[in-house]
Amino acid sequence: MQQLRLTRTRRAALIGLAGALAVSLSACAESKRDESGGGGSGGTMVFGNTGNPKMFDPIFNDEGETFRITRQMLDTLIQNKPGTADLAPSLATKWTPSNDGKTWTFDLKQGVKFSDGTAFDAKAVCFNFDRWYNMKGATAQSQMIYYGDVFEGFKNNEGTTTGKPVYQSCEAKDDHTAVLNLTRAKGAFPAAFTLPSFAIQSPTALQKYNADKVTGSGTSITYPEYGYKHPTGTGPFKFESWDQGNGQITLVRNDTSTMPQPAKLDKLVFKVIPDENARKQALKAGDINGYDFPAPADYGLLRNDGEQVLIRPSFNVLYLGINQSGPNGAKLQNPKVRQALAYGINREQFVRSKLAEGSEVATEFVPKAISGYTDDVTKYPYDKDRAKQLLKEAGAEGMTIKFYYPTEVTRPYMPNPADTYTAISEDLKAIGINVQPVAESWNGGYKDDVQQNGKQDIHLLGWTGDYNDAGNFVGTFFGRKKPEFGFDNPDLFKALADADAAPAGDAHTKAYQDANKKIMDYLPAIPIAYPTPAIVVGPKIKGVVASPLTDERFDTVTIG
Amino acid sequence: MLRFLVRRLLQAIPTLLILSILVFAWLRSLPGGPASALLGDKATPEKLANLNHVLGLDQPIFVQYFKFLGRAVTGDFGNSLVSSRPVMSEIGTFLPATIELGITAMIIAVVAGISFGYLAARFRGQIVDNVIIVLTLVGVAVPIFFLGYMMQDLLSTPLGLPSQGRQAPGIDATVVTHFAILDGMMTGEWDAVWDAIKHLILPALALATIPLAVITRITRASVLDVFNEDFIRTANSKGLTQPVVRQRHVLRNALLPVITTIGLQTGALLGGAVLTERVFNFRGLGFLLAEGIDKRDYPRLQALLLLGALVYVLVNMLVDISYGLIDPRVRVR
Numbered sequence: 001m002q003q004l005r006l007t008r009t010r011r012a013a014l015i016g017l018a019g020a021l022a023v024s025l026s027a028c029a030e031s032k033r034d035e036s037g038g039g040g041s042g043g044t045m046v047f048g049n050t051g052n053p054k055m056f057d058p059i060f061n062d063e064g065e066t067f068r069i070t071r072q073m074l075d076t077l078i079q080n081k082p083g084t085a086d087l088a089p090s091l092a093t094k095w096t097p098s099n100d101g102k103t104w105t106f107d108l109k110q111g112v113k114f115s116d117g118t119a120f121d122a123k124a125v126c127f128n129f130d131r132w133y134n135m136k137g138a139t140a141q142s143q144m145i146y147y148g149d150v151f152e153g154f155k156n157n158e159g160t161t162t163g164k165p166v167y168q169s170c171e172a173k174d175d176h177t178a179v180l181n182l183t184r185a186k187g188a189f190p191a192a193f194t195l196p197s198f199a200i201q202s203p204t205a206l207q208k209y210n211a212d213k214v215t216g217s218g219t220s221i222t223y224p225e226y227g228y229k230h231p232t233g234t235g236p237f238k239f240e241s242w243d244q245g246n247g248q249i250t251l252v253r254n255d256t257s258t259m260p261q262p263a264k265l266d267k268l269v270f271k272v273i274p275d276e277n278a279r280k281q282a283l284k285a286g287d288i289n290g291y292d293f294p295a296p297a298d299y300g301l302l303r304n305d306g307e308q309v310l311i312r313p314s315f316n317v318l319y320l321g322i323n324q325s326g327p328n329g330a331k332l333q334n335p336k337v338r339q340a341l342a343y344g345i346n347r348e349q350f351v352r353s354k355l356a357e358g359s360e361v362a363t364e365f366v367p368k369a370i371s372g373y374t375d376d377v378t379k380y381p382y383d384k385d386r387a388k389q390l391l392k393e394a395g396a397e398g399m400t401i402k403f404y405y406p407t408e409v410t411r412p413y414m415p416n417p418a419d420t421y422t423a424i425s426e427d428l429k430a431i432g433i434n435v436q437p438v439a440e441s442w443n444g445g446y447k448d449d450v451q452q453n454g455k456q457d458i459h460l461l462g463w464t465g466d467y468n469d470a471g472n473f474v475g476t477f478f479g480r481k482k483p484e485f486g487f488d489n490p491d492l493f494k495a496l497a498d499a500d501a502a503p504a505g506d507a508h509t510k511a512y513q514d515a516n517k518k519i520m521d522y523l524p525a526i527p528i529a530y531p532t533p534a535i536v537v538g539p540k541i542k543g544v545v546a547s548p549l550t551d552e553r554f555d556t557v558t559i560g
Numbered sequence: 561m562l563r564f565l566v567r568r569l570l571q572a573i574p575t576l577l578i579l580s581i582l583v584f585a586w587l588r589s590l591p592g593g594p595a596s597a598l599l600g601d602k603a604t605p606e607k608l609a610n611l612n613h614v615l616g617l618d619q620p621i622f623v624q625y626f627k628f629l630g631r632a633v634t635g636d637f638g639n640s641l642v643s644s645r646p647v648m649s650e651i652g653t654f655l656p657a658t659i660e661l662g663i664t665a666m667i668i669a670v671v672a673g674i675s676f677g678y679l680a681a682r683f684r685g686q687i688v689d690n691v692i693i694v695l696t697l698v699g700v701a702v703p704i705f706f707l708g709y710m711m712q713d714l715l716s717t718p719l720g721l722p723s724q725g726r727q728a729p730g731i732d733a734t735v736v737t738h739f740a741i742l743d744g745m746m747t748g749e750w751d752a753v754w755d756a757i758k759h760l761i762l763p764a765l766a767l768a769t770i771p772l773a774v775i776t777r778i779t780r781a782s783v784l785d786v787f788n789e790d791f792i793r794t795a796n797s798k799g800l801t802q803p804v805v806r807q808r809h810v811l812r813n814a815l816l817p818v819i820t821t822i823g824l825q826t827g828a829l830l831g832g833a834v835l836t837e838r839v840f841n842f843r844g845l846g847f848l849l850a851e852g853i854d855k856r857d858y859p860r861l862q863a864l865l866l867l868g869a870l871v872y873v874l875v876n877m878l879v880d881i882s883y884g885l886i887d888p889r890v891r892v893r
Contacts, residue, residue: 046729052642052851062602142614145599145607160610216614220639220859244645245653245738246727247843269729273841274851281712282724282841443856445591452605466602476604483605 042253043559044267045541048279048291052272053249055227056239057211058197059132062145064550067196068292069270072251072554073115074199074233075259077106077125078190082545082553085315085369085468087190090259091120091200091234092178095193101185101503108176114202115238115254122172127203129170129180131212139216146197146466150188187475187500187508191467194549205232236263236555247272263555264543276410283307283538289559290537290544296356296415299534306539311358314367314530315548316413316464317473320345320424321450321525325486326457328401333487336394338523341458342380344387344431350423351529356415362527364516365474369548372470372499372512377520387431400434401457404450409442412533413462420460424528454483462531465549470512471500478524485524492518568880572873579869580632580862584625587858593617594641597856628862637863642855647863650848656738657726658844660756661837662829664764669771670822676772677779677818678811684784692776699773704832708766708839715762722759724841731755763840767832771825778821782814789813830868 053066058074061067079090092106112120132147138159141148153163168181182189192198206212209226216222231239236259237251249270253263271288273279279291280298284305294302299309322341324333331337347361366373391397405421406414414420418439425435438456440446450459461484466472471479479496481488495518499511535552537544543556595611596603612618616627631638637647680692716723726740727733733752736743741760744753786792787810795805834846841847845864852860 044729054642054644063600139614142610145602148607160606160613216616217638221614221641221644222639223644241732243727243735244643244650245657245735245843246725247841248725248727248729250729250732271725271729273724274854275838275841277709278712278724278839278841281709281716285712285716285723287722287724287728440591443597443854447596447603448591448593451603452608 042263042265042267044269045265045290045554045557045559046269046271046288047554048273048282048288049249049270050272050276050279050292051274052247053270055223056231057201057223057227058199059147060140060143060214060223060227061197068550068552069249069251070199070231070233071196071235071551072237072268073231073235073239073254074196074201075235076194076196076199078193080194080468080547080549080551082556083547084313085465085548087194087468090194091125092193095190097190097504099503101189102182104180104182104189105173106178106180108178109258110176112234112258113256114205114232114234115256116202116205116232117256118202118204120200120234121175122178123175124203125178125200126170126172127206128198128200129167131206132198133165133167135212137214137216139221140212140214142216143214143221144197146192146195150186150192150195150198185501185503187471187502187504187512188467188469190504191469191472194467194551199233202232205230234259236261236553237265237268240267261555264558265554268554283536289541290535292535292550293410293412294534294536295410296534299356302536307536308539308541308544309534309536310544310546311356311532311534312546312550313369313548314358314360314532315369316462316531316533317362317365317367318413318420318460318462318528318531319362319365319477319525320528321456321459321461321484322523323450323454323456323458323484323486324524325454325483326402327455328399328457329486331394331396331399332401332457334394334396335523336390337396337399338526339380340387340390340394340396340431341428341433342523342526343383343390344433345424345427345526345528346382347528348382350420354416354419354423355529355531356534358532360530362530364520365477365525365527366470366512366516367465367473367530367548370465370468370470370473371509372474372516374513374516376513377517378523379520380523380526384431391432397432398434400436401428402436402438402455403428404438404440404446404456404459406442406446406460407439408444409446411462412464413529413531414460415531417460420528424460451482451484454486459484467549470516471496474512474515474519475500478519487524489522489524492522492524565881568877572877575873576866576870580629580866581625583862583865583869584628587856587861588621588624590856594856594858597854598641632862632866637866638859640852640860641857642851642860647859650860651845651863651867653738654844654848656844657740657842658830658833658837658846660739660741661760661763661767661842661844662826662833664760665767665829666771666822666826668764668768669775669825672768673772673775674779674815674818677776678783678814680776680780681783681787682806689780692780696773696776699769699776702769704766704769704835705839707769708763708836711762711766712839721761723762726756726759726842727752728755728759759842763836763842766839767829767836770832771822771829774825775818775821779814779818782817783810786810786814 049065051065053069054061056070058070075091077090077092078087078095081088091109093109094107096105108122114120134155135141141154141158141161151166153165166182166186168183171179173179209230210224211226213224236254236257238254240250240252242249251268253266255262273282276295282288283291302309322332322338351359351361363379364377403425406417428435449455463473475496478492480493495515499515502508502511535546540560542558544552595608599607639645640647640650676692680689683689712723731752733744733749734747736746740756741753744756792809795809834850837844837846838850849864
C-alpha cells in the first residue's frame with residue numbers, strides 16, 4: 001500500500017511536470033504580441049493608460065487619462081490639427097466670430113450621426129451648451145472644472161461657485177448653423193472649443209440615462225450610469241465595456257462614423273497600468289502595443305528594442321517659482337535679486353544634460369507653439385559674474401533661501417524633480433546663495449504648501465497647456481495675486497485681463513505678446529525649459545501622430 | 561458558552577471604535593488632501609476650496625467623523641474618489657483577485673517549501689543542502705518589487721508568460737464571481753481559465769518567494785530535529801524500510817512547527833500582496849490600497865484599513881473562542 005501511494009505521488013509529480021512544460025511551450029509559441037492585424041481585419045490595439053479614467057462624461061472630467069479615451073469616441077466642434085496645436089475643423093467646418101468677439105457662428109458638418117443613430121445637428125450643439133450652462137447642484141458644478149474656467153459661471157451658481165457667466169444663449173439658425181452668444185469677448189475662444197470637456201454628445205442618450213444627476217454626500221461623488229456605460233458621441237470608436245476588475249476599457253469601431261472617417265482598427269483597448277516600469281515591461285512582453293510618458297532615460301533602450309518613441313512638440317513649461325511674500329520675501333521683492341537668480345542658472349547645461357531630446361531652454365512662460373509667444377522679450381542668459389554683481393548691488397550676498405521641490409512624482413514638464421533641484425541649487429550655490437532644501441511629497445502637501453500656503457522662497461513647478469491660448473499659461477500663473485508668487489502688480493494683472501478680453505485674431509496675439517514682454521521684464525518667476533514628453537508604440541503600429549496636447553487619435557492607426 | 565461569546569463580541573466593539581478613530585485621525589492628519597490629489601496639476605486655491613466644500617472636508621473634524629461612522633455602521637463607506645464607485649462594491653470586485661493570488665502563492669510555497677526543506681535535511685551538508693540554504697537566504701533577502709521586476713525582465717518574454725494584469729485584452733471572459741479561474745470553469749470558457757492561470761504564474765511565484773524560503777528553512781530544521789529523535793532510531797532498528805520511516809514518522813512529526821509557520825506566513829502574505837499586485841498590475845486589494853494611498857482616497861483607505869482591522873479582530877476572537885472550547889477554564893474567568 002505504501003509503495004502504491006509513492007507510485008501515485010510520483011505519477012502525479014510527472015504529470016504536473018509535463019503540464020508545466022506544456023504551459024511553457026505553448027506560451028512560448030504564442031508569445032510576442034499579435035500585431036498581424038487580426039485575420040485580415042483592422043485588428044486590436046491595446047494601449048497602456050497611466051491611470052484609471054474617472055468616467056466618460058467629459059464635462060465632469062479634467063484629466064488626461066480620461067480624455068485620451070473620450071477623444072476617440074466624442075468629437076468637439078473644433079479640433080487640433082494632428083501633431084500641432086493649430087485649429088482644424090471637426091464637427092464645425094467653419095467658425096466665425098463677430099467683430100466684438102461676442103458671437104460665434106458655427107457651420108456644422110452635414111450627414112453626421114451619433115453612435116446611437118440620432119442625427120447630429122445645430123439643435124444638438126445648443127442642447128449641449130444649454131446643458132452645461134443650466135447645470136444644477138453644487139456637486140455637479142464643482143466637477144465642471146473646465147467649464148468653470150472658460151465660461152466663468154452658471155445660470156445659477158451653487159455652493160462656493162461664483163462668477164458672471166460668459167455664456168448667454170445658443171440658437172440653432174438651421175440644422176447646420178449654430179450661433180453662440182456670449183456676454184463678453186473671451187480670449188480663450190476659439191481654442192477652448194477644442195477642449196475634450198466640450199465634446200458634443202447625443203441629447204437623446206444624455207436624457208435617456210439622466211446624465212446630469214451628479215450627487216455628493218459625505219466625501220463621495222456619485223455620477224449617473226451614463227458616464228460609465230453609455231457615453232454617446234460621433235467619433236470613430238464607440239464604447240463597448242469597462243471591466244473595472246481588470247482595469248480595461250474596450251471601444252469598438254463605430255461603423256457609422258464619418259468623423260473624419262471610420263476607424264481602421266476593429267477594437268481599441270485601454271489597459272490601466274499605473275507603474276511606468278510595468279508599462280515598459282508590458283510593451284516588451286507584448287501585452288500592450290503602446291503607452292504614454294516613457295521615462296526619458298528609457299528612450300534609447302526602447303528604440304534598441306525596436307519600439308517607436310514619438311517625441312511630442314513641447315506644450316509645457318518648467319519654471320522656478322519665486323515667492324515675494326515668503327520667508328525671504330523682502331529680498332526677493334528686489335528685481336535685482338530675481339534677475340540674479342535668472343542669470344545665475346545655467347539652463348542650457350541643465351536642458352542638455354537632464355532633459356529628453358528635443359527639449360529647449362525657455363525664454364518666457366508660453367511655449368513656442370502658442371500664439372502670443374514672442375522672441376522679443378528680455379532674456380537672461382547664463383552669466384555667473386553678473387548674477388553675483390546684482391546680488392551685491394541689492395545687498396543680498398550670501399542670502400539664504402528655502403528651495404521647495406517635490407518628490408514621488410514625475411510630470412511631463414519635470415521627469416526627475418530631484419535631478420532638477422540638484423542642478424539648479426548647485427548653480428545658485430555657485431553665485432553665493434545658501435540653499436535650504438525642502439523636499440515634500442507631491443500628494444503629501446507639496447502643492448498645498450507652495451500654491452496655497454506660500455511657505456517657500458523658491459520652488460519647482462510647471463504646466464501643461466490645455467488649449468492653444470497664451471492665457472491658459474500666463475493668465476493662470478500671473479493673472480492675479482496668488483500665494484504661490486506673492487506679488488501684487490496691478491499693471492501686469494490689467495495687461496493680462498485686457499489680453500484675455502481682446503477679440504480673437506491679431507489684436508489678441510499682440511496683447512499677449514506685450515504681456516509676455518512685461519512679465520519677462522518684471523520677472524515674477526524664472527522659466528527654465530520647454531520639455532518634450534513622448535509616447536511609445538510597438539514596431540508594427542502605424543499612423544500614430546504625436547500631439548503636443550497629448551491629443552493622439554487612433555482612428556488612423558493600422559497594424560502590420 | 562453563549563455568555564462567553566457575547567462578552568467577546570462586545571469587547572470587539574470598543575476595539576473597532578478606537579481603530580476607526582485612529583484610522584480617521586491618521587488619514588486626516590496627512591498633508592495634502594483628496595481634493596488636491598483629485599484636481600492634480602490644475603488645482604487652484606478656488607477649485608480646491610470648492611471641492612473641499614462639496615466633499616464636506618471643510619466641516620469640523622468631529623462632524624466629519626460622526627458622519628463617517630454613521631454611514632460605516634450601515635456598511636456604507638461612500639464612493640471611491642478615484643473611481644467614483646461605491647467602495648464596498650470595489651472591494652467585492654477586487655477581493656477575489658487577492659484570494660486567488662494568495663492561495664496560489666501559498667500552495668507553491670507550501671508544496672515547494674516542504675519538499676526543498678525535506679531534501680535539504682535528507683542530504684544535510686551535501687551540495688543539495690548548501691544550494692537550498694543559499695537560495696532560501698536570497699529568497700528572504702530580495703525585496704518583492706525587485707524580484708517582480710527581475711521576473712518580468714527575465715522570465716516573461718522567454719516563457720511567454722504575461723507580466724501584467726489578470727486577463728489578456730482579447731479574452732473578454734464572462735464575469736460571475738470575479739474569481740477568474742472559477743468563472744471560466746463555470747461558464748465553460750476554457751481559454752479564459754488557461755489565460756487566468758498564465759497571468760497568475762509570475763505574481764504568485766514572486767509572492768511565494770518569502771514564505772517558500774521560510775517554510776523551507778523551518779522544515780529543514782524540524783526534519784533534522786526529528787531525525788535525531790529516539791523513536792526514529794527505534795523505527796530504524798525495527799527494520800522498517802526508509803520510505804516508511806520518512807513518511808510515517810519523520811515527516812508527520814516534523815510538520816507540526818511547519819504548520820504553525822504556514823499560518824503565520826499566510827497572515828504576512830497580505831503585506832507582500834500589496835507590492836506584488838502593484839508590480840504586476842494584478843488588480844486585487846493590495847493594488848486598490850496602493851492606488852488609494854497615492855491618491856489620498858479617504859473613503860477607500862478608511863474602508864480597507866477598517867476591513868483589515870475587522871478581519872484581525874475576528875481572527876483573534878476565533879482563536880480565543882477556540883481556546884475557550886478546548887480549555888473550559890478560559891470561559892470561567
